[in-house]
Amino acid sequence: MKKRKICGWGYEGDDASPVLVEKISPYLGALYGITEKHAIQPKRTEEIRIRSPRFVLSNEFGGICTSDKLERLNHSYGKSYRDLWRAMNGLFDNPPDYVALPQSEKDIETLMAFATKNRIALIPYGGGSSVCGGIEPTDSKAYIGTISVDMRHFDKVLEVDKVSRSALMQAGIYGPAIEHALKPHGLTLRHFPQSFEFSSLGGWIATRSGGHFATLYTRIDEFVESLRMVTPSGIIDTKKLPSHGAGPSEEALICGSEGVLGIITSAWMRLQQIPQYKCSSTIGFDSFQQGVEACRILSQSGLYPSNARLIDSQEAFLNGVGDGAQSVLILGFESHNHPVNHWLDFAENIAVMCGGIKLNKDSSRADNQSGTWKKSFLQAPFLRDVLVQKGLIVETFETAMTWDRFDQFHRAIIQTAQKAISDYAEYGTITTRFTHLYPDGPASYYTVMARGRAGRQLEEWDQIKHAVSAKIVEMEGPITHHHAVGKDHRPFFEKQRSELFGRVLKASKSTLDPAGIMNPGTLIQ
C-alpha cells in the first residue's frame, strides 16, 4: 500500500512535477528574493521521536486501534502552513496516542463508549486535509489521551439510485473512489475541492466544503440528501427526501459540525449526470473593479454559470493566464442535457458591457479542457510543499461579502495583509480570486506569499494570519467560506456568531456528546 507523506501532500514519491518547479523557481528569486538560506531541511521520519501512548488499550481494541509510529505521525496534523512547517521541522509534541481504524458502526460505538468512560478525546479523521487545525489532537488536560478515528475503511458506494440521481456512500470514501464508482452509471458527484484526492465525503460534509459549481450549488451541503451520524448518545439517521419543511433542518445541524457532535458514517448524496456539453470563455479586464461589476451582474442574471472565476492580474499571471496587467474572468457553462453556447453568449455580453475583452473561447463537447485544468488545479498542494520548503510563507484566506460593501472590505483586507507582510515578514504579495458567486455577493479568496526570516517563518505566519483574520471579522466578513473553523479560526468564529447561538451549539453538544469527548477544542470551546 502506498504511504502518505508525513510532511507534505499526497503519497510518498508523488511530488510536484520537476518541470513545473523548474519553471517557477526563477520567479521565487525575482519576486520574493528567496535563496538557499531560507529553505527548510525536512527531518527524516527516522529522526523524529514521539512520546509513547499515555494510556493502555484493552484487548478488545486490538483489531481496531494501532500505535504504529507512522500512523500516529500522520494523524498529528492537517495540512495548514503551520502543520507543514512543524512536520518539516520534526516537531510532533502532541500526537494522538492511538489511531483507530473502525470497520463498522459497532466499532465506532465501542470506541465512543470506551472514550466516554475513560475521558479520552476522539478525533474524526477523513483525509486529514484540514487547514485550520480541525483534526489536531486537543492539548487539554481534561483528557487522559486522544485517539484519531480514521474512517478509511468506510470507503464504498453502497447503492445508486439512477432515477433520482443519488447514491448512498460511506463517509470515509475519497474523491477519486466516488467518481470511479459513479462513472459506469453516467453519474458524478462533481465535487472537486483542491483536496479532492486526499479528502473524504464525511470530511467535506463536516466542514461544509466548497464545491465545483461557482453559482447555485456552491457547497457540499446542497447535495446532501440524507445523513447518518453515530454520536455518543446514539445514531441520527435522516430520511432520504428531496426536501421538507418540518421544523428546522436536521441536516443543517450536522453539516459544519466538524466532528464535535459525532462521526458521520454515510450519506445519500445528490448527483449530476456527466456533462456532455460544455463551453467556456476567458475575459480580460483592465481593472479588477470592472471584473467585480461583471461578476455582480452575472451573479444576478439567472444564467448560473458552473464556472465564474475572477482572478486578479497578479494571481492570473502567476498561474500562467493573462499578461500580468489584466484581471481575468474564466467563465464556463456545462450540461448533460442541452448545448450551452446560448448561455455563454449572454454571459459574455454582460462581461463585455462591463469593459471586458474576450481572450479566447472554447466551445466543445466536454472533457477537452477539463482534464488539463483539473490536473493543474490538483497540482497546487504539491507545489505548495515545494514553496514552503524553499522558505516561502504561504497562506490563504477565504471569506465572503455582500456587493454593496465589497470594495471597502476588499481594500481593507489587501491593506491589512500588505501591512502585516511588511510588519512581520520581509517581503511578499497578496492576490485575489473569486471562487463562488452569490446574487448578493462574492466569495473572495486571498493568497499571501511572503519571504520570511529563516527559521522564524512560523512565528511570522502566525502574526500575518492573525492580523488578516482579525480584519476580516472586524469588517463583518465570515472567518471562513468553506475551509471550516477548526481550532485555528475558533476565536474569530466566536466573534462572528451570536453569543446565544454559541450556547445552542454547546447545548446540542451536551445532548449528543454528554462527556464532551468528540473533537474537543474544535469549533466550540
Add this chain to the structure above:
Amino acid sequence: MKKRKICGWGYEGDDASPVLVEKISPYLGALYGITEKHAIQPKRTEEIRIRSPRFVLSNEFGGICTSDKLERLNHSYGKSYRDLWRAMNGLFDNPPDYVALPQSEKDIETLMAFATKNRIALIPYGGGSSVCGGIEPTDSKAYIGTISVDMRHFDKVLEVDKVSRSALMQAGIYGPAIEHALKPHGLTLRHFPQSFEFSSLGGWIATRSGGHFATLYTRIDEFVESLRMVTPSGIIDTKKLPSHGAGPSEEALICGSEGVLGIITSAWMRLQQIPQYKCSSTIGFDSFQQGVEACRILSQSGLYPSNARLIDSQEAFLNGVGDGAQSVLILGFESHNHPVNHWLDFAENIAVMCGGIKLNKDSSRADNQSGTWKKSFLQAPFLRDVLVQKGLIVETFETAMTWDRFDQFHRAIIQTAQKAISDYAEYGTITTRFTHLYPDGPASYYTVMARGRAGRQLEEWDQIKHAVSAKIVEMEGPITHHHAVGKDHRPFFEKQRSELFGRVLKASKSTLDPAGIMNPGTLIQ
C-alpha cells in the same frame, strides 16, 4: 380600519366573486351531491360568548395589550378546516386572554420577562394563516393564561440595498406591503404563497413557507440573508452575508422554528429584479405518469423553470384548465436579464418527448398573464370559505418524495385517501398537483374534497386527516413540505425526525426560552 373576518379569509366584506360561486355551484351538486342540508349556518359575532381573561395585566401593559373581544376571537384560530368549522359554529373555548400589539423590540422583551415570571404562554402571530394549529393557544394547565403577540406594527421595509439586491424588513409586514415598498426600486421579493395577502414575512420564515419558484429557490429560507430574533434569553442577530461556512448555519435553526424559540423581528431578504421577459406554455398528457416523467427529466435538466406545475386531469378540470381527461403541465420561465424563449423550447422538447402535447404558448414581456393568474390563485382561500360553509370537507396534504419511490408513494396516498373518504365521509375526490420540483423528487400536493354528514364534518375531517397523514409518514414522506408542523402535525413530525434531533431541539429551546413560554405545544412537546 378594515376588520378581519372571524370565520373566514380576508376582510369583512371581501368575499369570493359571486360569478365564480355561481359557476362552481352546479359542480358541487353534480360531483358531491351537496345540498342545503349540508350547509353550516355561521354564528354571528354577537352570538359568540368567550370567557374573561384569566389573569390581570398591570398598567405597564396598557399600551401594548388589549382584551377586546373581536381581537381575541381573531387570534383564537388559524385558517385550517378545523379552525373554520369551529369559528363558523361559534366554538371559541380557548381564546387568548389578551392580544399584544408591540411597537418595539423593547415591548417584546417586556412581555417575555413578564410571561417568564408569571407562567404565561406567548404566541407569535403574523397574519394568522396557519393551517396546522401553529397560532392556536395552548390548552396546557402549566400556564395561567396566554397572550397572542400580533406583530402587525412591525410593518416597514427599513432599508433597500439595490447593489446586492436585498432589503431589511420588519417581520410583521404582509406580502402586498413588501411588494409595494420594493416596486419603486425595480425589485421584488416574489414570494407568493396562497396566503400572500394575509401572512407576514416573519410567519413565512418561522414556517419555512413555500415560494413562487418551482425550482431552485423553492422556499423562503433561500432568500434569508440575515435574521434578528428576540428570545427570552436575549437577541440573536446574524450577519448580513451572501454565504458562509463557519459551523452549522445559524439561520437554519431559526427558519422553521415556528415561534418556539423566540420572535423574529426583522430580516435582510434577498430580492429579485422585476422580470421583464416571460414565457409560458401549457402541455397536456394523456396520463399523469407521463407528466411525472417529464417533470423528473425537467427537474434534472438544469433549465430551472420558475413555474413547473403538473396538475392531474381532475384538478385541472376543476380549475378550468384542460378537458378533464388530460393532466396538464404549466411551464414558465422568466428573467429581468434576457429573453427566455430558448429555455422554454428546450423544456417543451422534454415534455413532448415524454408524450406531452402543446396546448398553447404565451411568449411575451411580463405582466400579461401573471395578473390574471395571481388573482385567481389568491381567490382560492375565499372560495374555500364558500365550500366549507356549503358543507364540503376540504383538506390539503403537501409532502415530497424522491423520484424512485414516487409512484408507489403516490398510489398509497391516493388509495388511503379514497378509503378514508369512503370510510369516514360520504363521497369525495382526491386530486394532485406538483407545487415544486427538485432534481431528486417532486413536492406533491393533494386536495381532498368530500361531502360529510351534516353536523359531523369536523369529526370526519379529523379521521381523514389522520389516516392520510399516518400513511404519508409510514411511507417515509415528510408530514409537510411548506405548511409547517404546528400542533396538528406534531405527532407525525415526531415520527419523521430522529429522536436525538428532537432532544437537540428541546435543548435549544431550554437555552433560548428556559421557562418554556414560547408557543408551547407547537413543533415540540
